Amino acid sequence: MLDASNQSDTRERLLRAATEVFAEHGFEAATIREICRRAGANVAAVHYHFGDKKRLYTAIFDTVFALLRARRTAFLAPDAPPEARLHNYISALFDEIFYCDGDARRCTQLSAIYLTEMLHPTEVLDRVAADHMRRDAEELYGIVGALLDEKADSETVVDCAASVVGQILYYYHAEAMISRLHPDRPPVQERIDELVDHVWHFSLGGIKQVRSRRQANDEPALIE
Amino acid sequence: MLDASNQSDTRERLLRAATEVFAEHGFEAATIREICRRAGANVAAVHYHFGDKKRLYTAIFDTVFALLRARRTAFLAPDAPPEARLHNYISALFDEIFYCDGDARRCTQLSAIYLTEMLHPTEVLDRVAADHMRRDAEELYGIVGALLDEKADSETVVDCAASVVGQILYYYHAEAMISRLHPDRPPVQERIDELVDHVWHFSLGGIKQVRSRRQANDEPALIE
DNA sequence: GACAAGACGAAACAATTGTTTTAAGCTTGC
DNA sequence: GCAAGCTTAAAACAATTGTTTCGTCTTGTC
Numbered sequence: 001m002l003d004a005s006n007q008s009d010t011r012e013r014l015l016r017a018a019t020e021v022f023a024e025h026g027f028e029a030a031t032i033r034e035i036c037r038r039a040g041a042n043v044a045a046v047h048y049h050f051g052d053k054k055r056l057y058t059a060i061f062d063t064v065f066a067l068l069r070a071r072r073t074a075f076l077a078p079d080a081p082p083e084a085r086l087h088n089y090i091s092a093l094f095d096e097i098f099y100c101d102g103d104a105r106r107c108t109q110l111s112a113i114y115l116t117e118m119l120h121p122t123e124v125l126d127r128v129a130a131d132h133m134r135r136d137a138e139e140l141y142g143i144v145g146a147l148l149d150e151k152a153d154s155e156t157v158v159d160c161a162a163s164v165v166g167q168i169l170y171y172y173h174a175e176a177m178i179s180r181l182h183p184d185r186p187p188v189q190e191r192i193d194e195l196v197d198h199v200w201h202f203s204l205g206g207i208k209q210v211r212s213r214r215q216a217n218d219e220p221a222l223i224e
Numbered sequence: 225m226l227d228a229s230n231q232s233d234t235r236e237r238l239l240r241a242a243t244e245v246f247a248e249h250g251f252e253a254a255t256i257r258e259i260c261r262r263a264g265a266n267v268a269a270v271h272y273h274f275g276d277k278k279r280l281y282t283a284i285f286d287t288v289f290a291l292l293r294a295r296r297t298a299f300l301a302p303d304a305p306p307e308a309r310l311h312n313y314i315s316a317l318f319d320e321i322f323y324c325d326g327d328a329r330r331c332t333q334l335s336a337i338y339l340t341e342m343l344h345p346t347e348v349l350d351r352v353a354a355d356h357m358r359r360d361a362e363e364l365y366g367i368v369g370a371l372l373d374e375k376a377d378s379e380t381v382v383d384c385a386a387s388v389v390g391q392i393l394y395y396y397h398a399e400a401m402i403s404r405l406h407p408d409r410p411p412v413q414e415r416i417d418e419l420v421d422h423v424w425h426f427s428l429g430g431i432k433q434v435r436s437r438r439q440a441n442d443e444p445a446l447i448e
Numbered sequence: 449g450a451c452a453a454g455a456c457g458a459a460a461c462a463a464t465t466g467t468t469t470t471a472a473g474c475t476t477g478c
Numbered sequence: 479g480c481a482a483g484c485t486t487a488a489a490a491c492a493a494t495t496g497t498t499t500c501g502t503c504t505t506g507t508c
Contacts, residue, residue, distance in 0.1 A: 010485080010486080025344070026343075026344070028252070028253045029252045029253065029344075031464085031465070031466085032465080032466060032467090033464090033465080033466090041486080041487095042486060042487050042488080043466085043467085043487095043488095044467085044468080044469090044486075044487070044488085045485085045486070045487090046466090046467090047466090047467065047468070048484095048485075048486080049485095052466075052467075053466065053467090115397075116343055117400075118397060118398055118399070118400045118401050119250075119340055119343065119397065119400070120249070120250070120253075121400040125400055125401070125404065126404060128401075129401055129404035129405060130404075133401060133404075133405060134405060137405055155409075158406065158409075159419070159422045159426075160422075160426065162391070162394055162395070162398075162402075163391045163394075163422070163423065163426045165394065165398070166390045166391040166392070166393065166394025166395075166398070167386070167387045167390040167391065168390070169390065169393075169394060169397060169398060170386055170387075170389060170390025170393055170394070171386070171390075173339075173342060173343065173393060173397045174342055174386075174389070174390070174393060175342070176341075176342045176343070176345040176349055177342050177349070177352075177353055177357060178386075180349065180350060180353035180354075180357075181353060181357060181358060181361055182382065185379075185382075195383070198383045198384075198387070198434070199387065201430075201433050201434055201437055202383075202384065202387045202430035202431075202433060202434055203430065204433055205429040205430040205431070205432055205433020205434065206425075206426035206427065206429040206430040206433075207426075207429070208429055208433070209425050209426060209428055209429020209430075209432070210422070210425055210426055210429065213425055234455080234456080255494085255495070255496085256495080256496065256497090257494090257495080257496095265456085265457090266456060266457045266458080267457090267458095267496085267497085268456075268457070268458085268497085268498080268499090269455085269456070269457085270496090270497090271496090271497065271498070272454095272455070272456075273455095276496075276497075277496065277497090449508105450507100450508085451506105451507085451508085452505100452506090452507085452508105453504105453505085453506090453507105454503105454504085454505080454506100455502100455503080455504075455505095456501105456502080456503070456504090457500105457501090457502080457503090458499105458500095458501090458502100459498105459499085459500090459501105460497105460498085460499080460500100461496100461497075461498070461499085462495100462496095462497085462498100463494105463495080463496085463497100464493105464494080464495070464496100465492100465493080465494070465495080466491100466492095466493085466494100467490105467491075467492085467493100468489100468490085468491070468492095469488105469489085469490075469491085470487105470488090470489085470490095471486105471487090471488085471489100472485105472486080472487075472488095473484105473485080473486070473487085474483100474484085474485070474486085475482100475483085475484080475485090476481105476482085476483085476484095477480100477481095477482090477483105478479100478480085478481090478482105
């Protein structure tokens with residue numbers, strides 16, 4: 001209203017509202033009118049500030065990627081014990097997806113956007129993969145590779161890394177089913193620390209098992 | 225055209241086309257016109273045979289649930305070794321989601337529908353949970369409980385079961401990201417057997433680790 | 449062959465969507 | 479005070495959506 005920074009006031013409100021709505025409904029199901037309603041802006045504001053719906057969508061990633069990178073808990077040094085690095089990695093990923101407070105909320109919403117987009121990808125997902133995911137993957141491959149005593153790009157490493165990440169993403173993608181099968185249990189947000197420890201122990205045991213299987217080639221070791 | 229079974233010919237084609245389109249786009253993004261185009265029917269046919277879009281959607285579950293139940297690989301007997309029961313369970317779930325051939329295609333598409341719906345649930349998901357998921361969950365809890373030597377409804381059992389299922393669902397929910405990070409690797413459908421074995425070994429090791437941690441209470445066992 | 453009932457197709461309906469136009473408001477610099 | 483330029487608001491636009499109406503066709507029965 002009064003200050004010169006007003007220049008981007010509605011633009012900023014639009015970005016925040018758009019992040020919310022896109023996170024809740026996905027790109028196609030989200031409507032410009034809903035976004036503008038939450039932003040307290042006119043429908044024409046989207047065209048004025050961003051051009052069209054798709055460019056508003058991509059603009060979100062421009063502004064929030066930097067925020068997400070900055071907030072991301074720094075990975076532990078490569079010379080730290082791989083078990084500790086794994087615990088740190090699992091905790092960081094849980095936080096990125098579920099920790100929902102203050103400014104971190106937009107990161108959580110951004111995570112929701114690309115986690116949703118993974119089911120119906122657009123070209124934006126290519127940027128997410130290249131700019132954001134690849135580095136995370138390399139870090140995890142390094143950790144798992146150290147635990148397996150293997151090269152970081154072997155198939156075994158990639159499969160074990162998938163087993164780790166899959167356990168975490170499950171609590172996001174299957175939340176609706178979990179709450180229906182266990183309506184009594186507290187939501188994920190309230191047991192993050194507990195879940196981090198569980199996934200950590202489970203993954204360490206899994207990796208250990210895979211490693212011993214690789215060494216003494218095939219020997220289920222547990223079956224009878 | 226000629227025979228009396230024509231009575232439900234377009235109705236059946238509509239159901240098949242609708243399963244396809246809903247699986248690809250989700251409920252909201254799917255359009256009646258696209259469904260009718262693939263079914264070779266007029267847009268009014270949906271209203272005539274089902275009433276409206278939502279009842280067409282729910283009708284899919286009526287017809288395909290039976291098919292899915294029938295096709296589902298029978299679980300092993302409760303007195304079989306829990307390791308073998310776990311392998312069987314993992315293999316059955318992978319098949320349900322990824323095995324895509326002949327009549328099983330509709331099952332795969334139905335899985336795609338409710339896996340997509342888990343992100344934006346409607347009342348249909350309540351039926352999926354009650355009619356389909358609960359039995360699967362109980363089976364897995366029994367297996368994991370036997371491996372852990374715990375009651376089947378303990379929190380530890382549920383968390384370990386989540387770790388098993390999460391590894392499998394990951395290959396569905398994160399497929400778009402996997403193919404971007406590893407464009408060279410073959411698709412999931414071509415390495416199901418391999419993945420079943422990996423998830424099996426990884427899970428056995430994870431469960432073993434969690435069990436030993438539960439017995440000698442906290443003792444990371446692998447860290448330094 | 450006439451008729452009733454079920455099934456289908458063409459067209460239009462109302463509502464919603466993304467987008468655009470047009471004009472008004474506001475701030476800034478002179 | 480006032481024109482210039484950036485920003486906003488109201489209204490309409492074209493396209494698409496789910497839905498409905500109405501007429502036509504086929505089919506089976508007398």
